[in-house]
Amino acid sequence: MMGCKLYSGGMAKTLSEKVWDEHVVRSTAGEPDLLYIDLHLIHEVTSPQAFDGLRLAGRPVRRPDLTLATEDHNVPTLDWDKPIADPVSKTQVDTLRKNAAEFGVRLHPLGDIEQGIVHVVGPQLGLTQPGMTIVCGDSHTSTHGAFGAIAFGIGTSEVEHVLATQTLMQAKPKTMAVTINGSLPAGVTAKDMVLTLITHTGTGGGQGYIVEYRGQAIEELSMEGRMTVCNMSIEWGAKAGLIAPDQTTFDYIEGKPEAPKGADWDAAVAHWKTLVTDEDAVFDKEIVLDASTMTPFVTWGTNPGQGVALGGVVPTPSDFDDEQDRIAAENALTYMGLTAGTPMRDVKVDTVFVGSCTNGRIEDLRLAADILKGHKVDPNTRLLVVPGSVRVRMQAEAEGLHEIFLAAGAEWRGAGCSMCLGMNPDQLTPGERSASTSNRNFEGRQGKGGRTHLVSIPVAAATAVRGTLSSPADLVSVEV
Amino acid sequence: MEKFTTHTGVGVPLKRSNVDTDQIIPAVYLKRVTRTGFEDGLFAAWRNDPDFVLNNEVYAAGSVLVAGPDFGTGSSREHAVWALQNYGFKVVLSARFADIFRGNSGKAGLVAAQVDEKVIQRLWDHLDDNPGAEITVDLENKTVTTPGGEVEDSFDIDDYTRWRLLNGLDDIGITLGNKDDIAAYEAGRPAWKPVTQRA
Numbered sequence: 001m002m003g004c005k006l007y008s009g010g011m012a013k014t015l016s017e018k019v020w021d022e023h024v025v026r027s028t029a030g031e032p033d034l035l036y037i038d039l040h041l042i043h044e045v046t047s048p049q050a051f052d053g054l055r056l057a058g059r060p061v062r063r064p065d066l067t068l069a070t071e072d073h074n075v076p077t078l079d080w081d082k083p084i085a086d087p088v089s090k091t092q093v094d095t096l097r098k099n100a101a102e103f104g105v106r107l108h109p110l111g112d113i114e115q116g117i118v119h120v121v122g123p124q125l126g127l128t129q130p131g132m133t134i135v136c137g138d139s140h141t142s143t144h145g146a147f148g149a150i151a152f153g154i155g156t157s158e159v160e161h162v163l164a165t166q167t168l169m170q171a172k173p174k175t176m177a178v179t180i181n182g183s184l185p186a187g188v189t190a191k192d193m194v195l196t197l198i199t200h201t202g203t204g205g206g207q208g209y210i211v212e213y214r215g216q217a218i219e220e221l222s223m224e225g226r227m228t229v230c231n232m233s234i235e236w237g238a239k240a241g242l243i244a245p246d247q248t249t250f251d252y253i254e255g256k257p258e259a260p261k262g263a264d265w266d267a268a269v270a271h272w273k274t275l276v277t278d279e280d281a282v283f284d285k286e287i288v289l290d291a292s293t294m295t296p297f298v299t300w301g302t303n304p305g306q307g308v309a310l311g312g313v314v315p316t317p318s319d320f321d322d323e324q325d326r327i328a329a330e331n332a333l334t335y336m337g338l339t340a341g342t343p344m345r346d347v348k349v350d351t352v353f354v355g356s357c358t359n360g361r362i363e364d365l366r367l368a369a370d371i372l373k374g375h376k377v378d379p380n381t382r383l384l385v386v387p388g389s390v391r392v393r394m395q396a397e398a399e400g401l402h403e404i405f406l407a408a409g410a411e412w413r414g415a416g417c418s419m420c421l422g423m424n425p426d427q428l429t430p431g432e433r434s435a436s437t438s439n440r441n442f443e444g445r446q447g448k449g450g451r452t453h454l455v456s457i458p459v460a461a462a463t464a465v466r467g468t469l470s471s472p473a474d475l476v477s478v479e480v
Numbered sequence: 481m482e483k484f485t486t487h488t489g490v491g492v493p494l495k496r497s498n499v500d501t502d503q504i505i506p507a508v509y510l511k512r513v514t515r516t517g518f519e520d521g522l523f524a525a526w527r528n529d530p531d532f533v534l535n536n537e538v539y540a541a542g543s544v545l546v547a548g549p550d551f552g553t554g555s556s557r558e559h560a561v562w563a564l565q566n567y568g569f570k571v572v573l574s575a576r577f578a579d580i581f582r583g584n585s586g587k588a589g590l591v592a593a594q595v596d597e598k599v600i601q602r603l604w605d606h607l608d609d610n611p612g613a614e615i616t617v618d619l620e621n622k623t624v625t626t627p628g629g630e631v632e633d634s635f636d637i638d639d640y641t642r643w644r645l646l647n648g649l650d651d652i653g654i655t656l657g658n659k660d661d662i663a664a665y666e667a668g669r670p671a672w673k674p675v676t677q678r679a
Contacts, residue, residue, distance in 0.1 A: 025665045026658050031640055034658060036665050038673060046557065048513035057652070062662075065675040074511065088511040095513045106676045127674050139556040139580060153580055155558035157587030157651070165655045167662055171638065203498055204550040204576050237553065239579055264672035271670070303498050303553070324497040324548060331496070421555075423507040440554060442502040444525045 012278040014175045015244050016210040019150045019275065023133045025167055032169040038132040038149075040162045041118045042069040042105065044096040045423070046137030050160035051099040061103040063166045068127065069100050069107040072117045073138075074423040077386050077413035080110050089424065103163075116389020116415040119143040119357035123227065124391055126256025130245035130272040135162060140357045140439065142233040145242035146226035147249055148275050150210065152240040173239045174284040176209040177277075180217040182292035187472060189367075190225035191359060191437070191456035193217065194232040195297040197289060199307035206238030209285065212277060213243050217291030223252040224363035231358045232439055235304040244276045296471045298344055299441045299454040301332035306441075308344060310459060310471055316340040335443055336451050337431070344469050347453070351434045352383045352464040353446070354457065355413075356420040359437035360388030362395050364457045369401040371461035371472050372408045378467030383410035384426065386418040410464070422447045435463040481589045483648035484619055487570045488627075489543030491615040492533055493607045499547055500554035501581065505563040507555075518563035538612040545572045546603045546615070552581025552592075561588045571617045573624060573635065575600055586641035587651060593617060593635035595624060602631050619646055 013021070026034040040063075047069070054061070061067060074089040084090040093110070100107035108114040114121060119140055122128040130148035135141060139153035154168065162168055184193060198205075213229055221229065226243050233241030250269055253259045260268040296310040306329070308315060317329035317340065333340065338347070354360075354368050365387060377383045385405045387393035393415055396402055402412045419426040420438035428434055428450025437460045441452035453469060462470040496503075509521025526532040533539050545564065551574035552560060561584045564572065572590065575597040585592040606626055607613055616625045617635070619642060625632045644651070655662075 026661045034655065034661070036662070036669075039676075045510050049515050049558075052513070052515075053652075059652070065677050065679075068676040073507075086511075092511050092513060127676065129674060132673070137556055137558075139554065141556075153556035155556055155561070155580060155584035155587060157558060157584065161587075161652050161655065164652050165659075165662060166666075167655055169640075169651060169655065171640075203553050204578075207576065207579055234554075234580075237550070237578055258674045258676075260672040260674070267670070268672045303500065328497050421502075421507040423510065440500075440502065442500045442554060444506050445502045448506070448508075448525060 012281040014277045014281045014283060015148065015212050015275055016150060016175055016242060019131050019133070019148070020172060022131065032171040034167050035133060035170045036167055037135050037162050038066060039122070039127055039134045040067045041122055041134065041136035041141070042067060042159070043072050043118050043138065044092045045073045046156050047099065047159055048092065048095045049156050050163055051103065053160040054103070054163055059164045061105060061163045064104040066166060067105050067163070068122070069096060069105050070115055070118050070121050071096060071110050073417045073421065075110050075416045076424050077416050077418050077426060080414040086425070113390050116391065117357045117360060117417055119231070120360060120388035120392065123147070124256070124389060126253055126259035129253060129268070130249060131275050135168065139234040140231050142238070142241050143227050143231040143357055145230035145233065145240050146223060148242055148245035148272065150240050150242060153234060173210045174208050176206065176211045176285040176287070177283040178211055178213050179215040179286065179288045180213065180291050181215045181288065182217055182290050183220060184217055184291045184294060187458055188294050188296060189456045189458060190221050190228040192294055192297040193291060194229045195299065195304070195307045195454060196294050198232065198236045198304045200289065201236045201287070201305070203235065203303050203305040204237045206233065206236040209238050211238045211241040213241060218243055219246065222363060223248060224361045227361065228358055232304065235439055245272045296456060296459050298459060298469055300336065300338060300344065301329065302335055302441055302443050304439065304441060304454060306332055310344050310469060312344055314338045314340050314342045314344065345474070347469045348433065348467060349381060349435045349453070349463050349469060350432045351428060352381060352460050353386070353419045353434055353436040353438060354384065354460050355386030355388065355418055356438035357388060358439045359457050360386060360392065362392050364437065365392065365396045365401050366399070367457045368461045369404040371458055372410070372465070373404050375408055375465045375475065377409040377464045381464055381467045383408070383464040384413060384419060385410050386413045387415050389415045419446050421445060422450070435460050435469060481648045481650060484589065484591060484645045486616065486618040486620065487543065488614050488616040489570060490539060490541055490612055491544045491546050491603060491607050492539045492542035493604045494533060494545055494547040495604060497548035498550045498553055501552060501557050501560040502554055504552070504560040505557065510557060510559050515562050516566055518559050519566035522563040522567045541568065543568050543570045544615045544617060545569050546600060546607065547572060547574045548600070549575040549597060551577050553578040556580045558584040558588060561585050561590050565590055573600065573603065586645065589645065591617060591619060591637065591645065593624065593637055595633060595635045599624065599631065599633045606630050
């Protein structure tokens with residue numbers, strides 16, 4: 001049996017090992033570790049069967065005070081003040097409300113000022129802090145790793161396990177360092193960085209690892225940029241991705257509603273400063289990339305590892321050495337309706353989606369507005385701007401960003417996951433092509449038959465104006 | 481959870497890599513609040529294709545899925561596991577599984593058996609030559625075999641999951657057996673750790 005011990009020296013450890021070891025409740029040879037969970041985030045899609053399980057077994061939620069629920073996956077982004085039109089979505093949302101009330105869980109429902117995508121809400125409330133363990137029935141929980149937390153997605157059986165016990169049984173993953181040296185060139189973003197990485201590793205390259213992102217280019221990112229990188233850890237198969245907390249992290253958290261205050265703040269920061277990988281710690285695997293050579297990067301295929309520089313062309317399947325990669329490329333080109341050798345900049349786009357837990361934060365909307373200012377969306381293209389949370393929407397409106405979007409001809413929507421996964425009415429139609437700031441370009445992800453290109457915020461904004469995949473450098477400057 | 485020791489059933493070749501959970505079950509099918517009925521969304525986009533393997537009558541009653549590498553990537557939706565189980569699958573064989581899918585399978589009682597890529601290819605060849613052939617998956621001995629002995633190999637599954645599946649044990653019950661350890665850990669948590677509501 002072990003009590004809660006904060007890390008206080010000893011053998012050289014990586015950041016993730018320190019955080020992991022601080023949360024081990026019980027460790028027995030031949031069994032997974034029993035890991036304490038500091039924060040459990042919940043939404044309407046992956047929780048109903050878990051609450052049902054508790055009810056059947058007569059079990060309470062062990063720590064409602066470490067649990068937070070929000071409605072995000074299937075909520076509409078239009079008419080959100082009216083009853084949800086889709087009866088099946090409504091049942092799911094009503095079920096969450098009923099469960100939250102019955103089990104004493106704090107819920108931010110549609111219409112609430114704190115409602116939004118669960119991975120946007122946690123950080124903006126200040127609930128996401130360094131050195132924590134954070135889980136949610138959603139694979140993009142890795143987002144919270146940007147604060148130096150171990151954060152990962154779980155299935156519904158595990159949601160039930162955490163509700164009942166505030167712990168999870170987890171085998172300790174291997175450790176990997178992704179070091180990104182140099183500085184990103186102007187106009188190249190965290191999204192381009194992570195898309196470049198995933199094409200480098202493939203979708204399975206991170207399987208079995210907790211990844212620490214580090215190096216100059218990572219340190220230079222804002223918290224929003226760090227969240228974008230950590231968010232997509234799952235897209236190359238990593239268990240989790242995290243970044244050592246530093247002054248940028250502390251400055252972001254300080255003053256947030258649920259951040260520690262006064263003496264608690266000092267104690268917390270003193271501990272957070274120990275959460276770095278020791279100099280002589282050894283990773284099981286290391287990858288090194290150079291940020292200074294990175295360029296705007298987009299996907300051409302149907303998984304996030306099928307990417308290419310925006311300045312490049314649609315690849316030729318026979319160029320792939322591995323047979324499975326070749327077959328996957330052939331299938332992807334067929335599905336995407338693309339011809340090998342076509343310049344990516346020639347690809348016409350029907351819909352541009354700005355939003356999601358990858359790129360739906362205020363910094364993302366500011367960047368999109370900055371590029372769109374004075375421009376019009378191409379008449380054959382529609383642009384959806386979906387803030388990640390109600391707070392993001394309000395902040396954007398306070399700054400007048402919505403006026404720029406509306407003047408450009410964009411649709412300014414309510415908060416939620418929206419077209420990232422097309423579970424609400426925001427979907428592509430068969431054959432429709434999107435440039436999307438979200439995280440997955442899987443077949444049918446944004447709507448049956450829809451074709452998705454993953455892009456950064458600057459590429460999304462420029463593409464909306466030109467109607468073809470573009471970067472801001474392709475725009476004719478306008479007087480504003 | 482039901483105990484799993486050994487299973488013999490029709491093998492279904494799914495000759496694709498990177499079968500993500502949006503392919504296994506698209507998001508629009510995730511709106512049920514039960515654990516059943518998800519078979520209607522299983523491989524929904526591909527089921528419209530008359531050439532899709534499950535539309536071949538020979539494979540319609542399949543229960544052992546033989547899939548390409550990186551099976552179950554993407555979303556954490558356990559509905560992907562339920563959809564496979566609701567349809568009738570007991571086992572998925574692949575050279576590589578995404579971590580969350582593998583975890584969800586173990587919790588829900590679907591055997592995610594990892595085999596060498598060459599074994600997948602041999603099973604695909606065998607099923608091509610003998611459509612509707614059965615495959616036996618023995619969890620006790622961690623072996624995958626065909627009744628005629630054409631394929632005989634071992635598979636990997638972590639020991640703890642194997643033990644739980646063999647005994648049909650409920651994880652939560654096991655953990656609650658250690659609730660004193662959890663309480664002791666909680667007593668030592670720093671006061672500055674955040675809470676979502678105060679008493």
